[in-house]
Amino acid sequence: MRNQINLRHLRPLSAPVIIACLVAASAAVQAAREVSGAAPVVPLPSEPPAKIIIDTPLAHALSRAVAVIQYRTEDLHIVPVFGAAAPALSPQVGHIQVTFDDAPWVWADASGEP
Helix, strand or coil, rough: CCCCCCCCCCCCCCHHHHHHHHHHHCCCCCCCCHHHHHCCCCCCCCCCCCCEEECCCCHHHHHCCCCCCCEECCEEEEECCCCCCCCCCCCCCCCCCEEECCCCCCECCCCCCC
């Protein structure tokens, strides 16, 4: 026999009850600002310098002549922004440029997907 719920006796919740439930639930979790940082639409008066943290290449991939290098950034949002005005934006945005040995090409990543 399946568990069945009789929904006929339920009443719609009022707006104050919904708001109270949301406030109570949000008190138990971290705020979005605590996890993601400042909203990207509000200029910040001062920002810490951007950092990139680069992992060592994956050894099993290198053994097959493939370089897989994961990275992450702090205080920098990776987006497809280029040009002289990009460094002046706030919050800080940018892209990653990769060169390999003395190769004449440069690979740019602006996807934000390491």
